[in-house]
Amino acid sequence: TGQAKPGTDDDGENAVRPFAFCGGPMPGHKLAIRDDHGNDLPDRLIGRVYIWGPSVMNGYFGDPAATKNVLSKTGWLDTGDMGYTVAGKLVITGRGKDLIICNGRNIWPQDIEWAVEGLGGIKRGDAAAFSVEDKDGAEGVVVVVQCRATETEARSQLMREVRAAARLVAGVDCTVVLAQPRSLPMTSSGKLSRTAARENYLAGRYDAPEADMGLRHAAYSTLTAAGGD
Incomplete structure (x- = not known):
């Protein structure tokens, strides 16, 4: 994990990386940013993006092993994305596999x-x-x-x-x-x-x-x- 710090006017162009806000979770859904041990992270700490809600898949068809790798027993899906939150709004920084x-x-x-x-x-x-x-x-x-x-x-x-x-x-x-x-x-x-x-x-x-x-x-x-x- 890393920390996302707001840029300032004193930062050089090469020191700042622009990312877009993706908004918050849809009604009835939950969003979490977690470290490699599954612990929830606070705002601006980068980790893996997890989502929970009625639109989350039940699993990969005919592939229980792949399902187990990304979907918890409580229905939380590891999206494979890396990101952080700011006041509940999601920012995607990249793919975990990259x-x-x-x-x-x-x-x-x-x-x-x-x-x-x-x-x-x-x-x-x-x-x-x-x-x-x-x-x-x-x-x-x-x-x-x-x-x-x-x-x-x-x-x-x-x-x-x-x-x-x-x-x-x-x-x-x-x-x-x-x-x-x-x-x-x-x-x-x-x-x-x-x-x-x-x-x-x-x-x-x-x-x-x-x-x-x-x-x-x-x-x-x-x-x-x-x-x-």
Whole structure:
């Protein structure tokens, strides 16, 4: 969990992250923000978003194991979203499955993505950050960047700048992959799909530097051995 603090006029543009209020629960419904141990969190502390009410599903058809993972015996549904409340109003900050856990630290992929926007012509939506597990179970951070530069030196400089930005905002070293424009996958609602970007990376659909091939192949072997795509 983390804390969401209101921005001030003294904060720089890069220090502030805008999020939209989603409103409060519908009549007859309840909303809760909880930590990893199921404890309710107060306003402005970020945790997992849970909902309860008559419109919540009874379960996944024919999949009791999946139902048990997200639905409690008392009817509370783990939405998979991360967020916080302000005076009962919900703010969504991201998806729980997108959260990067590296060296025991929680890292928001958006923090890395926002940090690299503007570097070397990178536009909003041009970057995707996600974690990849190697054969030893260690988490590594990968940043895929849609790159329009064609000159070797410009591309090398961009990779150095992206690595430096990731170290600055998240304190991690990352693998940088330069991909073709419009190659990052989007959801049906037009949002970046980090899960699909990770799958594309593991499947070798992006041109990864030779130095990074070991991480990709080790992670892909782990994924396929577990039965993933």
